[in-house]
Amino acid sequence: MSRNTVIDYKTKTATAGARPLKTSTLQDVARVAGVSTATVSRTLSHPDVVSESTRKRVSAAVQKTGYRINRAARNLRTQRSHSVIALLPDLANPFFSNILEGISRTLADKGYSMLVASTRQVHDSGDRLIDYLDDARADGMIILDGQLAPDVVASLEGSPHSNRILFACEWVADAPFPSVRCENRRGTAAAIDHLVALGHRKIAHVTGPQGNVLTTARKDAFVEAVGRHGLALPPEWIIDGDFSLQAGCDAARQWMAIVDRPTAVFCASDQIAMAFIAELARHDIRVPQDVSVMGFDDIDLAEQFIPPLTTIRQDRIIIGETAATMLLERIAGQVTSEARQEAVIPVSLIARKSTGAPPEG
Amino acid sequence: MSRNTVIDYKTKTATAGARPLKTSTLQDVARVAGVSTATVSRTLSHPDVVSESTRKRVSAAVQKTGYRINRAARNLRTQRSHSVIALLPDLANPFFSNILEGISRTLADKGYSMLVASTRQVHDSGDRLIDYLDDARADGMIILDGQLAPDVVASLEGSPHSNRILFACEWVADAPFPSVRCENRRGTAAAIDHLVALGHRKIAHVTGPQGNVLTTARKDAFVEAVGRHGLALPPEWIIDGDFSLQAGCDAARQWMAIVDRPTAVFCASDQIAMAFIAELARHDIRVPQDVSVMGFDDIDLAEQFIPPLTTIRQDRIIIGETAATMLLERIAGQVTSEARQEAVIPVSLIARKSTGAPPEG
DNA sequence: CTTTGCTCTGCAATCGATTACATTAGGCAG
DNA sequence: CTGCCTAATGTAATCGATTGCAGAGCAAAG
Numbered sequence: 011m012s013r014n015t016v017i018d019y020k021t022k023t024a025t026a027g028a029r030p031l032k033t034s035t036l037q038d039v040a041r042v043a044g045v046s047t048a049t050v051s052r053t054l055s056h057p058d059v060v061s062e063s064t065r066k067r068v069s070a071a072v073q074k075t076g077y078r079i080n081r082a083a084r085n086l087r088t089q090r091s092h093s094v095i096a097l098l099p100d101l102a103n104p105f106f107s108n109i110l111e112g113i114s115r116t117l118a119d120k121g122y123s124m125l126v127a128s129t130r131q132v133h134d135s136g137d138r139l140i141d142y143l144d145d146a147r148a149d150g151m152i153i154l155d156g157q158l159a160p161d162v163v164a165s166l167e168g169s170p171h172s173n174r175i176l177f178a179c180e181w182v183a184d185a186p187f188p189s190v191r192c193e194n195r196r197g198t199a200a201a202i203d204h205l206v207a208l209g210h211r212k213i214a215h216v217t218g219p220q221g222n223v224l225t226t227a228r229k230d231a232f233v234e235a236v237g238r239h240g241l242a243l244p245p246e247w248i249i250d251g252d253f254s255l256q257a258g259c260d261a262a263r264q265w266m267a268i269v270d271r272p273t274a275v276f277c278a279s280d281q282i283a284m285a286f287i288a289e290l291a292r293h294d295i296r297v298p299q300d301v302s303v304m305g306f307d308d309i310d311l312a313e314q315f316i317p318p319l320t321t322i323r324q325d326r327i328i329i330g331e332t333a334a335t336m337l338l339e340r341i342a343g344q345v346t347s348e349a350r351q352e353a354v355i356p357v358s359l360i361a362r363k364s365t366g367a368p369p370e371g
Numbered sequence: 372m373s374r375n376t377v378i379d380y381k382t383k384t385a386t387a388g389a390r391p392l393k394t395s396t397l398q399d400v401a402r403v404a405g406v407s408t409a410t411v412s413r414t415l416s417h418p419d420v421v422s423e424s425t426r427k428r429v430s431a432a433v434q435k436t437g438y439r440i441n442r443a444a445r446n447l448r449t450q451r452s453h454s455v456i457a458l459l460p461d462l463a464n465p466f467f468s469n470i471l472e473g474i475s476r477t478l479a480d481k482g483y484s485m486l487v488a489s490t491r492q493v494h495d496s497g498d499r500l501i502d503y504l505d506d507a508r509a510d511g512m513i514i515l516d517g518q519l520a521p522d523v524v525a526s527l528e529g530s531p532h533s534n535r536i537l538f539a540c541e542w543v544a545d546a547p548f549p550s551v552r553c554e555n556r557r558g559t560a561a562a563i564d565h566l567v568a569l570g571h572r573k574i575a576h577v578t579g580p581q582g583n584v585l586t587t588a589r590k591d592a593f594v595e596a597v598g599r600h601g602l603a604l605p606p607e608w609i610i611d612g613d614f615s616l617q618a619g620c621d622a623a624r625q626w627m628a629i630v631d632r633p634t635a636v637f638c639a640s641d642q643i644a645m646a647f648i649a650e651l652a653r654h655d656i657r658v659p660q661d662v663s664v665m666g667f668d669d670i671d672l673a674e675q676f677i678p679p680l681t682t683i684r685q686d687r688i689i690i691g692e693t694a695a696t697m698l699l700e701r702i703a704g705q706v707t708s709e710a711r712q713e714a715v716i717p718v719s720l721i722a723r724k725s726t727g728a729p730p731e732g
Numbered sequence: 733c734t735t736t737g738c739t740c741t742g743c744a745a746t747c748g749a750t751t752a753c754a755t756t757a758g759g760c761a762g
Numbered sequence: 763c764t765g766c767c768t769a770a771t772g773t774a775a776t777c778g779a780t781t782g783c784a785g786a787g788c789a790a791a792g
Contacts, residue, residue: 033531048744052740052781078506082779089747091443108463111461127475288676406771408749422770425770
């Protein structure tokens, strides 16, 4: 039996997908209601332009047929996908969970769906970020990863859809995209003020990953705050890390190796701070008796950590909601694409038990 | 100036959306390549059926025009959205992050996108779960919430698309959907065996939320394991909770109120266990010296908790990958819808420092 | 009675890709 | 040279909703 390539591909497509059992369409509703498809469509999308009686007939027909709109068809016709994609650097990082919650909630309210992907995955698969917009998969994009390759950023900027992109939490320096961020500088300053008020004069900092805008913002603010208080700052008191638990462990070991140990440590994330404290505990160093440790973020677990973590709280639900709201405004064309927006979400100091007066001596 | 309703809605639609700046279509590519749209389409979807020379001409034209496929159009024509929706009970719960990672990775490999929503949000917005499938938004659905209302389950079962639904982690008792779960019974048994081996004879259990299948599975397995070892089990040693941090705090207070305190506590989640330990610490009760505490899940932070948490590890990446793979097979029609599948993912005991021998006396 | 102006509805084009079917051009056996 | 087969491409219908335009019906104005 001879099967050539042509037959092959057709067979494959025909076999795959025990396709559907179709649901009713506008046509079916129109037939049942005894009106045209145009009228049915209008009844559903612009109820105020059809007469009372027609509206009732159509509604009844919709009920009877169990009609559900076919979004693929509507998307094609209206050139809108009614969905937005959220791009995370790392899907497995719980830091982003609440942000997604905020985004999703806002989108759902406005009838939008949320697609989620990670920049790493997109990159690995060889796709280009901008494709999500170019191929009509999403109407807009919220990027939570500031560490994009320069050529990726360039392609985003160059796209005709660049006005439907927004950064949240992180951002790209010098790129013309609107963004939502938290008060990184003020939060950092508040943290250092808190430690100084407790009597600390020797304060270390564990940073986020190199090349990250948050790392830079917080590190710069740290250096400035420490200087403002006239404190010494040997280079080894700035410990390079990233936002992970592992970085916290590593940093703790580096801190222990310091001869003239700082009495307080300001970490760029709660995860760092927790692992830092855990590693110290393994060496019988107590927090806050022997050293004070602060985090940044106020993740849910911070309060239940032992000791409960003093940290800088950023409301991630609000960050997500703000990002989604701003993006939807742009998608709706309510904001001129020239208006470079930047929303800054307030942070607050949450003093718990991981900070205290420096040890005697 | 009179504006009636008709003009209003049209104006609105026209104003909204500074629409685009269109990208090139198949037609454009066809024109540039000097072939028909059919040939371009075939070149892209079934390269083996076009001639070498045509393929080259088309590829060049695609390059030149910067063509990107319009997914809305393809979705309409092929009756496939090439996306799958993951439904979580709660988007903000970090437990699900890794599962999403596993799902997303697998989907991306196969050219699928991942939509994410929470059952609560869907419910609040008045939508019906099944709409996601009925309205062609998604080709399939992975539900991570077993606590759906009976009428919701009924509507899922009744749908012509019910064979494109799969449960993961949780499931609905007696419903005919395939599912991916972890070894809840074996994990629980292993936990109790571990505690008994350490010398514990009085073991308590903090459960998950009432009405949850995981709660039931783990509680039943707990009762059975305790019975197998011939241990006593007063009713007050089973403490009702849910998977949250708050439940852990509450449970700790209940445990402290018990006169003849159990020397070990098996918690239905790591979050419960951590908060349980934290609350005890606030009352100067030490773990594991005064009481041993175990969790379930092995979330990332378990290892960095103080003390590091003994727990039952479930590989959530694999759960996600398995769920996505199984669902895609069904979508592709490679599995008859009658074949009720159930994948069980192995768990393992991770012994750390939160468990030890019971205190003297 | 005609004209003007509304409101409501229908006709039919359209969004952009896929694919069944038709057609053309060669290759090869008889 | 004819007939048949295959490979490669083109033609045009189709997926299902939206919407510009036109027409019907009716009321009020002239």
